[in-house]
Amino acid sequence: MDYGGGGGRSGDDHHDASDSHRRKKRYHRHTANQIQRLEAVFSECPHPDEKTRLQLSRELDLAPRQIKFWFQNRRTQMKAQHERADNCALRMENDKIRCENIAIREALKNVICPSCGGPPVGEDPYFDEQKIRMENAQLKEELDRVSSIAAKYIGRPISQISPVQSIPISTLDLSVASFRGHRMTGPSLDLDLLPGSSSTIPNFSFPTLSISEMDKSLMADIAGNAMDELIRLLQTNEPLWMKSATDGRDVLNIESYERIFPRANNHLKNPNLWIEASRDSGVVIMNGLALVDMLMDSNKWVELFPTIVSRARTIEVISSRMLGSQSGTLQLMYEELQVLSPLVATRQFYFLRFSQQIEQGFWAIVDVSYDLPHDNQFASQCRARRMPSGCLIQEMPNGYSKVTWLEHLEIEDKVPIHRLYRDLIHSGSAFGAERWLATLQRMCERLAVMVTGNSTRDLGGVIPSPEGKRSMIKLAQRMVNNFCASINPSNGHQWTTLSGLNDFEVRTTLHRNTDPGQPSGVILSAATTIWLPIPPQNVFNFFRDERTRPQWDVLSNHNPVQEVAHIANGSNPGNCISVLRAFNTNQNNMLILQESCTDSSGSLVVYCPIDLPFINIAMSGEDPSYIPLLPSGFTISPDGRLEGDGASTSSNTTVGGGRSAGSLITVVFQILVSSLPTAKFSPESVTTVNNLIGNTLQQIKAALNCSTS
Known part of the structure; x- marks a missing residue:
C-alpha cells in the first residue's frame, strides 16, 4: 500500500492507516509522568x-x-x-x-x-x-x-525451587511395639501372627482431571437440569408420587416420572436395573445457611453422616458464583455409602453437587451422577447411579430449618444381596430418604448440645466444665467415626471370611494403622451379623444399660458395672455418652467410654476401654485428638420385614411407617495384635477369634432368651 504521497488517500487507505495507528498506540509505553499520575x-x-x-x-x-x-x-x-x-x-x-x-x-x-x-x-x-x-x-x-x-x-x-533444609529426626522413634505391655485399648488376644501377605492398606488414588471450559459448561447444564427436576419432584405430589398401601410412605410413580422426564436411553433400559426412590421431610435444629455450608463441605458431610457416608471427597470445584455464599456453587465429588455391616457392599458414586438459593431463606442442593472419562477404578464395584437427588432447606424461626429430602437411585443388581439384608435393602430403607433425614435430625441435636449445655452427672465429685463437655463429645465422636469406618474399610481393603467353628460367618480384616491419635501397629477387625426375632429398640436398651452389661461384655468379667458420668446428646434418652467403671477387676485404673445413639433407622452402641488419666484430660477440656482409641460395639437395625411377613413378634419399632419384625445385629471387635509389618492368620488365630465372637453371641442370646441364630 502507498502510505506516502501528497495526494488525497482513498477511503481504504485511510482505514488501513487508522488501523496501523491503533496498533502502534496499543503497544505504546506510558511516560513517567503518566505512570506517576495513575499511581497517585x-x-x-x-x-x-x-x-x-x-x-x-x-x-x-x-x-x-x-x-x-x-x-x-x-x-x-x-x-x-x-x-x-x-x-x-x-x-x-x-x-x-x-x-x-x-x-x-x-x-x-x-x-x-x-x-x-x-x-x-x-x-x-x-x-x-x-x-x-x-x-x-x-x-x-x-x-x-x-x-x-x-x-x-x-x-x-x-x-523444584528451593528445597527446605530438613532437620534429622532419626532419633525420634515412632514405633510402639511395647504398647501391648504398657497400655491396652482393646481385648487382649494372643494371636499367632506369621510372615505372610502385606497388611498395609493400599493407597486409594483419585483420577487427575483436566476439565476444559466445554466440560464445565456441560456439567453446569447437567446440574441445572437436575436442579429443575429435583425441585419438581420435591414440590409435586400426584401423579409423580403415590402413598404406599402397606406403610404409608411416598412411592414414585415410575410411569408418570418417565413421561414427565423422558430420557434418551429409556428404550435401552437394562432389565437388571431397579429403582430406589423415597421422599421425607422434617425439622432439624440448625439454621439454613449453616446447614448448606456443612452439606457443601465433603469433610463436614462425612462428620454429619458417619453411619451412612464412609468416605467423601471434593474432586474439583467447578464454579462458585457468589462470594461468601454457597449459592451457585457447583463441584464434582466422590462418596461411598454404607450399611453398617460387612455383609453389604458399599455404593460408590462420582457426582455433581450444585447449590442454589431459590429465594430468601430457601435453598436447594442437588446431587446427580457424573461419569468420569477413562476411569474404570470402580467398573466392577459400582452398581448404583444417582439420579437427581438432594434436599430443599427452608429457614424457620429460632434457628430451625425444615428439610425435605429426596433419594433417587438406579441399581444394577449384579451381585446377590446377602439373605439377611435382602428385605431391608429392597424395602428402600437401607439407603432411603428416611434414614438420611433421621440421621440428620439426630446429628443436629448432637451439635446443638455443644452449645446449649445439657446436664451431666459428676465423675468423682467433679462436674465437667462446658469446655470439658465439648472435649468429651469430640472424643466420643471420634470413637464412633473410627468404629463406623472399621466396618467398611476404605482404600480397597477387603474382608476375609474365616472358616467358622460356629453357625455364623466371622469376617476379618488385618491392617497396619498409622493414623495419629490411634494405637500404632497391626489391628485386627472382626465382625459378624446375626438376626434376632426381637424389636430393635429392645435390643438397643439391652446393650446400653449398664445393669445388663455383665451379661455380655467380656471386659467386665461378669462383674457389676456402674455409670459414673453421663452426657445427654439429644431429646431421646438413648442418645448419650457414658463413662463406665467395672468393679472387682484387676484393672482399677481402666474405665469404659461409651456412646449410644438411636433413631428410626437404627441404633449404635460403641465403647472403648480407656485409662483414667485420659478421661481426666478430656474432662478438663484439653484437646482429646491424641488420646488413643480402638473401639468395638454393636449396630442394630430393623430387618426390613413388617410384622406378619413370616415372623411372629410384637414390635414398637417402625420401618418406613410399618412395624419391624426383628433386628439385624452386627458385632464388631477391634484388637491391637502386633507391630509386625506382615501377618496372616494361623489356625490358632482363627479359633481364638471365633471363640471370642461366639461366646459373646451365646451370652447375648441367652440373656435375651433367643435360640434362633
Missing part, C-alpha cells in the same frame, strides 16, 4: 468510576480503554504481590514452628529428675508420642497447604 490515583481509589477514567483520559492523552486496562492490570499485580508476601510469611512461620517442635523434643530427652537423676516420675512415653504424632501431622498439613499456594503463583512445585 490508584493509591486513593483502586476502582475509579467512569467519570474519573474519562478525566484521566483527557489529562494524560490516553484512550479510556487504556486507563481501564491499566487499573485492571495494576489491581491484579497488587493482589499477586500481597499473596506472595503472605505465602512467604506462612512458609517462614511454618519453618519456625517445625524447628521449635524438634528443639523441644530434643530438650525433653535431656530432662532428668532432680532427686534421682532419672526420667521424671509419672512421665507417659506413649501419651507424649501420640501428641508428637498429632503435631507432625498438623505440621505436614500446613506445609502442604503453603506449598500448594506457592506453586500456584510460581508455576511449578515448590520442591
